[in-house]
């Protein structure tokens with residue numbers, strides 16, 4: 001029997017992404033956190049997911065559009081505005 005307020009490992013796995021993105025309700029955040037504190041398996045999974053996420057975020061921060069690309073986009077937008085809709 002699983003108490004109603006406890007989540008199974010499978011339910012935790014399904015929520016880990018949202019937990020990492022903090023998109024769960026406060027209640028669910030707490031349930032996941034409590035589960036992670038007592039379940040080595042889910043803790044490992046969570047640590048792995050978080051490393052992946054940190055990795056992606058770090059890469060995204062490092063990748064910046066080159067200055068010339070940004071100015072080309074800006075002038076393309078300005079040109080499109082000047083020309084306006086075809087009439």
Ligand SMILES: [Zn+2]
Nearest residue numbers: 009039041042
């Ligand atoms: Zn678990």
